[in-house]
Amino acid sequence: MTTLTVSRKRYLPILATLVMLVGAFGFGSARYDGFADSQVVLNLLIDNAFLLVVAAGMTFVILSGGIDLSVGSVVALSTLVSAKLLGHGWPAPVVILVVLVIGASLGLGMGAVIHFFELQPFVVTLAGMFLARGLCYTISVESISITNPFFTYVAQTPISLPGGTHVSIGVVIALVVVAVGVYVLHYTRFGRTVYAVGGSEQSAMLMGLPVGRTKIQIYAVSGFCSALGGLLLAFYTLSGNPLHAIGMELDAIAAVVIGGTVLTGGSGYLLGTVLGVTVLGVIQTLITFDGTLSSWWTRIVIGALLFLFIVLQRLVTRRTR
Amino acid sequence: MPAEILRMTGIRKEFAGVVALDDVDFRLFPGEVHALMGENGAGKSTLIKVLTGVHGVDAGTVLFAGEPVSFAGPAAAQRGGVSTVYQEVNLCPNLSVAENILLGREPRRFGRIHWSALRRRAVELLARLEVSLDVSAPLGQQSIAVQQLVAIARALDVDARVLVLDEPTSSLDPGEVERLLGVMRSLRAQGMAILFVSHFIDQVLAIADRMTVLRNGKLVGEYTDITARELVAKMIGKDLPVLEGLRGEVRHGEGTLMQASDLGRKGSVAPFSLEISRGSVLGLAGLLGSGRTELARLLFGADHADSGEVRIDDTPVALRSPRVAVSKGIAFCSENRKTEGLIQDLTVRENIILAMQAARGWTRPLSRRRQDEIVARSIELLDIRPADPEARAGDLSGGNQQKVLLARWLITEPKLLILDEPTRGIDVGAKAEIQRLVAELTADGMAVVFISAELEEVLRVSDKVAVLRDRHVVAQLANDSLTPDDIMATIADGGER
Structure with missing residues (x-):
C-alpha cells in the first residue's frame, strides 16, 4: 500500500505534464477547427524533432545534476559545418560523420574540463556556448543554403502513415534517439550511474562507481545529441546559419523540467522530456492557430508553465521527504 | 587459530606536519570481531582510511592475506576484498534499495541489466541479514537503520573478506543495535573478519573478540579480556572521570x-x-x-x-x-x-x-x-x-x-x-x-x-x-x-x- 503511493508520487510530475498536455490539446480542439487533425499532431513532431533530440541529451545531463548551456551553439555550428562542407562538395555521409564527431568531441572536452578541474558545469558549458557560437561566425556570417541531393532527399521525403498522414525522416531519427536513450538510462550500468551521480555524487564515488568517466560521457552524449539535432535542423531548414538555435539551450532545459526531471538531478524520465517537448509544441500550435497573438506569447506561456512545474516539484519532494 | 587476514605494521601518517598515526600496528583474523577503540582524534578514522586506500602511508606496511597491498582507493579496496560501511550512509536515496545494493555490479543478460535477477539477488542478500522489505522502493523512504543494513548488504555482495564497520550503530535505537550485532555474529560465524569501530563501550564489550586501543595517534595496546572501566582508562589515558553523580537533586527550575x-x-x-x-x-x-x-x-x-x-x-x-x-x-x-x-x-x-x-x-x-x-x-x-x-x-x-x-x-x-x-x-x-x-x-x-x-x-x-x-x-x-x-x-x- 505504501509502496503504491510512493511510486505514484514519483510519477506525479509526469502525470501533471500529461494532464496539462491533454488539457491544452482539448482546449485547442474545442476552440479551433482542424486542431485535432492527426496531421496537425504529427506536424508538431516534425517541427520539433531537432529539439527533441537535443532535449534527450540534456535529460542525461540534468539527471546527473549538471547543466549544458552549449547545446544551442553546437546545434548552430553543426548546421554551418554541414552547409559549408557540403558546399565544398564533400559527400553527405562524411559530412554527417564529421559533424557528429565534432559535437561529441566538444561535449567530451567540456566534460573532461568539468571533471578534472572540478569546475561547475554551468560556467564550463557557458564558455563552450560562446566558443561554439563564435566558431559559427568564423565559418560564415550569413546563411548558407544546402543543395546536396541527400540532404534535400531527407528533408523532403515524407514517410506515409495510415490515414493519409505523414512524418519526416527527422521524426523517425528523433524517436530512435529517444528509444535508445530510454534503453541506455534504464538497462545499462552507464544509465544507472547517471542516476546515482545525480542522487549523490559523493556516495556514488564511495560506492566505487566510475563517477568521473560517467560525467565525461554524459557531456559527450549531450554534445552528440546537439550535433545530431543540428543535422536534423539542417535537414529541416536546408540551411546553415550562425543565427540558428539562439536560446535553444533554454528551450531544451524547459522541456526537460516541464517533463518532470528535477533540476538538481537524480529523478526524472526521458519519456517525460518527450512530453515536455510536446507541451512546448502544443503551445506553439495553439498560438499559431489563434493567429491574433504575437509569437512571444509562446515564451510567456512557457515561463508560466516553468514556474508551475518547479513549484509542483518542490511540493512533491517536500511531501515525500 | 587461522592465519591473519590483515596485518598493518608500523603505520605512520602525517597531515601537514601533524602526526595522525605514529608507529601503529593492527592485525585482524578471519572469523573475529576486532574493535578499534579510542577517543575522537585518536586516529581510528585515519587508520581505516589508510587501510581502504583513501590516504597513502608515510611509513609502514599493510599485508592483506600475506601479500603487501596498497589500495588506490575505496573502490580498489572493495574489489580487493576490504569493504567499508561508514557512519554516514553513503548510498543514493533516489535509487531503489535493490539498485543501491548492486549498483556497479548488476546482474546482466545480453548486455542489459537483468532487473528481475537484480531484485532477486537483493532480496537474497538482505535475507542473509534477516531483513525483508520491498526492494523496489526508493532507499530514501527507509529509516536510517534500514539504510545502514542496506549498506552492509552492499558491502557483503563483493567477495568481502574484511568488513570495516565505522560507527555503524550511532544512529540506531537499542532494538536495531541488537539486530545489527546479531548480523555481525552470524557473519563472524561465516568466517568474516570484522573491524568494528564504535563509541559504545557496552556494544564493543558485548561483541568484540579483541580490541586495539589508540590514543593520540599511538598504539596503546591490544586486549582480549578487559573491563569497561579499564578500557576507558586506556582510551583517555587516565582513570574514568566520575560520570555518575553529575547532578544532585531534581531542580524544578526558576519559573x-x-x-x-x-x-x-x-x-x-x-x-x-x-x-x-x-x-x-x-x-x-x-x-x-x-x-x-x-x-x-x-x-x-x-x-x-x-x-x-x-x-x-x-x-x-x-x-x-x-x-x-x-x-x-x-x-x-x-x-x-x-x-x-x-x-x-x-x-x-x-x-x-x-x-x-x-x-x-x-x-x-x-x-x-x-x-x-x-x-x-x-x-x-x-x-x-x-x-x-x-x-x-x-x-x-x-x-x-x-x-x-x-x-x-x-x-x-x-x-x-x-x-x-x-x-x-x-x-x-x-x-x-x-x-x-x-x-x-x-x-x-x-x-x-x-x-x-x-x-x-x-x-x-x-x-x-x-x-x-x-x-x-x-x-x-x-x-x-x-x-x-x-x-x-x-x-x-x-x-x-
Whole structure:
C-alpha cells in the first residue's frame, strides 16, 4: 500500500505534464477547427524533432545534476559545418560523420574540463556556448543554403502513415534517439550511474562507481545529441546559419523540467522530456492557430508553465521527504 | 587459530606536519570481531582510511592475506576484498534499495541489466541479514537503520573478506543495535573478519573478540579480556572521570520559560503540552522515529505547528520561522551536524561567529578583534582541539565539530538551548564534557532541551523527562531515581501505568 503511493508520487510530475498536455490539446480542439487533425499532431513532431533530440541529451545531463548551456551553439555550428562542407562538395555521409564527431568531441572536452578541474558545469558549458557560437561566425556570417541531393532527399521525403498522414525522416531519427536513450538510462550500468551521480555524487564515488568517466560521457552524449539535432535542423531548414538555435539551450532545459526531471538531478524520465517537448509544441500550435497573438506569447506561456512545474516539484519532494 | 587476514605494521601518517598515526600496528583474523577503540582524534578514522586506500602511508606496511597491498582507493579496496560501511550512509536515496545494493555490479543478460535477477539477488542478500522489505522502493523512504543494513548488504555482495564497520550503530535505537550485532555474529560465524569501530563501550564489550586501543595517534595496546572501566582508562589515558553523580537533586527550575499547549503538527507530532523551566534540563526520550526531533523542530519554528500555541514568559509567540525563534532567545543544535549545522568549508572561527552575526544583522559586522576574542574564549571553554580558529571545520573530529556547533549557539547567550543528539558519534571523554557543560549552563539559568537515543545519558543530565512513543508524548516524569528500565517500560506501555 505504501509502496503504491510512493511510486505514484514519483510519477506525479509526469502525470501533471500529461494532464496539462491533454488539457491544452482539448482546449485547442474545442476552440479551433482542424486542431485535432492527426496531421496537425504529427506536424508538431516534425517541427520539433531537432529539439527533441537535443532535449534527450540534456535529460542525461540534468539527471546527473549538471547543466549544458552549449547545446544551442553546437546545434548552430553543426548546421554551418554541414552547409559549408557540403558546399565544398564533400559527400553527405562524411559530412554527417564529421559533424557528429565534432559535437561529441566538444561535449567530451567540456566534460573532461568539468571533471578534472572540478569546475561547475554551468560556467564550463557557458564558455563552450560562446566558443561554439563564435566558431559559427568564423565559418560564415550569413546563411548558407544546402543543395546536396541527400540532404534535400531527407528533408523532403515524407514517410506515409495510415490515414493519409505523414512524418519526416527527422521524426523517425528523433524517436530512435529517444528509444535508445530510454534503453541506455534504464538497462545499462552507464544509465544507472547517471542516476546515482545525480542522487549523490559523493556516495556514488564511495560506492566505487566510475563517477568521473560517467560525467565525461554524459557531456559527450549531450554534445552528440546537439550535433545530431543540428543535422536534423539542417535537414529541416536546408540551411546553415550562425543565427540558428539562439536560446535553444533554454528551450531544451524547459522541456526537460516541464517533463518532470528535477533540476538538481537524480529523478526524472526521458519519456517525460518527450512530453515536455510536446507541451512546448502544443503551445506553439495553439498560438499559431489563434493567429491574433504575437509569437512571444509562446515564451510567456512557457515561463508560466516553468514556474508551475518547479513549484509542483518542490511540493512533491517536500511531501515525500 | 587461522592465519591473519590483515596485518598493518608500523603505520605512520602525517597531515601537514601533524602526526595522525605514529608507529601503529593492527592485525585482524578471519572469523573475529576486532574493535578499534579510542577517543575522537585518536586516529581510528585515519587508520581505516589508510587501510581502504583513501590516504597513502608515510611509513609502514599493510599485508592483506600475506601479500603487501596498497589500495588506490575505496573502490580498489572493495574489489580487493576490504569493504567499508561508514557512519554516514553513503548510498543514493533516489535509487531503489535493490539498485543501491548492486549498483556497479548488476546482474546482466545480453548486455542489459537483468532487473528481475537484480531484485532477486537483493532480496537474497538482505535475507542473509534477516531483513525483508520491498526492494523496489526508493532507499530514501527507509529509516536510517534500514539504510545502514542496506549498506552492509552492499558491502557483503563483493567477495568481502574484511568488513570495516565505522560507527555503524550511532544512529540506531537499542532494538536495531541488537539486530545489527546479531548480523555481525552470524557473519563472524561465516568466517568474516570484522573491524568494528564504535563509541559504545557496552556494544564493543558485548561483541568484540579483541580490541586495539589508540590514543593520540599511538598504539596503546591490544586486549582480549578487559573491563569497561579499564578500557576507558586506556582510551583517555587516565582513570574514568566520575560520570555518575553529575547532578544532585531534581531542580524544578526558576519559573517557566516556555509553555507549549496542545502544540502539534499533522504527520509529525501529535498535540502535546510541555513546560520548560529556566535553569533546568528537559530530556526527550523515545525510540528513533518516535518524534523527538520533530518535537524539537516545532519548538524552534523549523516546522510550523498546525495546532496549539507557544508562550514564552507568558506571552503568546508565533514561531513562524527559526529566525523568530532565534530572536526570542531559542537556539537549536541539529542532530545532523554534517548537513544541517556545520559548514565544512568554513573555518572554526567563521562557523562559531555565524549565528551571532546573523542575530546582529549583516549591516553590523563584528570586528575581527572581537571575533578573535569570542572564538578564543569558546575554544578554551569547550576545549576544542586543535585550538586553531583558522582550521577548516570539516577537518575536525566529530566531537570537536559538535563543540564548534555548540559554541556557535552559546555565544548568542540563548535562554533556551535545544540539543538534538549532541553526543552522537563522539567518544566517552567528549561526551562527559558535553554533559558536564549542560549541567553548568543550566546552573547559570539557561533552559535546555536534551535529546538523545541513549537513555542513560538522558537520565544523567535531565531534571524532567518527556517520553515519546509513536509521535505522542506519552509521559512526563520527574527524574528522581528514574532508571532506563522505567523509561523502557513507559515506552512499552505507552504511558498507561
